[in-house]
Amino acid sequence: xxxxVNSFSENEDHVIYIRLRPxxxxxxxxxxxxxxxxxxxxxxxxxxxxxxxFISAIVGKVIHQYDKNKNDFxxxxxxxxxxxxVAASIRYANTAVCEVATPGFGSGTTISAAVVADDxxxxxxxxxxxxxxxxxxxxxxxxxxxxxxRAAEGADDISSEEYDxxxxxxxxxxxxxxxxxxxxxQIHTIEKIHKNDRIILMSYSASDKYSPxxxxxxLSGSDQPxxxxxxxxxxxxxxxxxxxxxxxxx
Numbered sequence: 001x002x003x004x005v006n007s008f009s010e011n012e013d014h015v016i017y018i019r020l021r022p023x024x025x026x027x028x029x030x031x032x033x034x035x036x037x038x039x040x041x042x043x044x045x046x047x048x049x050x051x052x053x054f055i056s057a058i059v060g061k062v063i064h065q066y067d068k069n070k071n072d073f074x075x076x077x078x079x080x081x082x083x084x085x086v087a088a089s090i091r092y093a094n095t096a097v098c099e100v101a102t103p104g105f106g107s108g109t110t111i112s113a114a115v116v117a118d119d120x121x122x123x124x125x126x127x128x129x130x131x132x133x134x135x136x137x138x139x140x141x142x143x144x145x146x147x148x149x150r151a152a153e154g155a156d157d158i159s160s161e162e163y164d165x166x167x168x169x170x171x172x173x174x175x176x177x178x179x180x181x182x183x184x185x186q187i188h189t190i191e192k193i194h195k196n197d198r199i200i201l202m203s204y205s206a207s208d209k210y211s212p213x214x215x216x217x218x219l220s221g222s223d224q225p226x227x228x229x230x231x232x233x234x235x236x237x238x239x240x241x242x243x244x245x246x247x248x249x250x
Contacts, residue, residue: 012035012036012037012043012044012047012109013033013034013035013036013047013203013242013243014033014034014036014044014047014048014050014051014052015031015032015033015034015051015201015243015245016031016032016051016052016054016055017029017030017031017032017245017247018030018055018059020059020062022062022063022066022075023066023070023071023073025066025073025074025075025076026074026075026076026117026118027116027117027118028062028075028115028116028117028118029115029116029247030055030058030059030113030114030115030116031113031114031199031201031245031247032050032051032054032055032111032112032113032114032201033051033111033112033113033129033201033202033203033243033245034046034047034048034050034051034109034110034111034112034129034174035047035109035110035127035128035129035203035204035243036048036107036108036109037107037108037109037110037173042101042107043107043108043109045100045107046097046100046101046107046108046109046174046175047109049093049096049097049099049100049109050093050094050096050097050109050111050174051093051111052096053089053092053093053095053096053097054089054090054092054093054111054113056092057088057089057092057093058085058086058089058113058115061085061088061089062075062082062085065078065081065085075117076117076118076120079117079120079189082115082117082120082122083122083187083189086113086115086122086124086187087124087185087187089113090111090113090124090126090174090180090185091180091185093111093174094126094174094175094177094178094180095178097109097174097175098175098178101175107175108173108174108175108176109127109173109174109175110125110126110127110128110129110173110174110203110204111124111125111126111127111129111174112124112125112127112129112130112131112145112201112202113125113201114131114199114201114245114247116193116199116247116249119191119192119193119194120189120190120191120192120193121133121189121190121193121199122187122188122189123144123145123187123188123189123199124185124186124187125145125185125186125187126172126173126174126180126184126185126186127172127173127174127204128204129145129201129202129203129204129207130143130145130202130204130207131143131144131145131199131200131201131202132144132145132199132200132202132212132215133190133193133197133198133199133200134197134198134199134200134215134216134219134220135193135194135197136194136195136196136197136198137194137197139216139220140212140216141212141213141215141216141219142212143212144188144190145186145188172184193249194249195249195250196248196249196250197248197249198219198246198247198248198249199245199246199247200215200219200244200245200246200247201243201244201245201247202232202243202244202245203242203243203244205242206232206233206242206243206244210232215232218231218232225246225248228246229244229246232244
């Protein structure tokens with residue numbers, strides 16, 4: 001798998017990606033993008049804490065699955081354990097963000113993560129940093145993250161006009177609560193991904209003008225990942241932090 005990242009150094013975003021192969025089993029690739037909030041300093045601290053804690057937790061939990069059956073165990077046969085490990089790692093990251101938060105400041109961070117285990121994809125998300133999946137066989141692009149975590153239509157604090165005009169509304173984030181309740185972590189799975197498929201993690205400001213159809217037009221060509229990054233960034237208009245991770249299946 002090839003991974004290409006765009007992330008400016010002086011912002012509140014933090015990106016980490018790793019590849020591991022426990023006990024010569026399958027390749028597992030993990031990418032996480034966190035977009036901090038609550039001023040430059042506090043947002044950056046929250047984003048770093050979330051990303052690093054997530055990666056630490058997911059590696060530990062995956063390796064733990066092999067402890068009793070190192071010689072004849074393949075985690076691909078226990079996909080539910082990958083999903084549960086991802087969810088537990090999101091909760092661990094939330095605890096880390098709460099621990100580093102400055103009292104009196106509304107700091108926190110979004111989190112978007114993708115785990116590819118051979119041909120199995122798990123995505124997890126809290127916040128308004130979306131994840132898209134491009135299926136090269138079907139030439140289709142899908143939103144596979146949380147945008148359902150927006151304010152519900154007709155809610156007291158948002159008019160229907162605002163809802164229609166802004167589909168990406170931040171309603172949850174890490175650091176909001178000490179304990180994450182059911183339904184806040186959005187997890188999606190794709191059972192079989194293919195060569196040349198692409199997974200895109202984006203901070204909100206990098207995605208604010210794009211629909212899945214827009215991204216399909218960019219992703220369906222033969223452009224190299226760096227060219228794709230340039231095209232995506234050229235279509236954004238605000239000056240906020242912009243981070244993008246492109247995971248291309250090879």
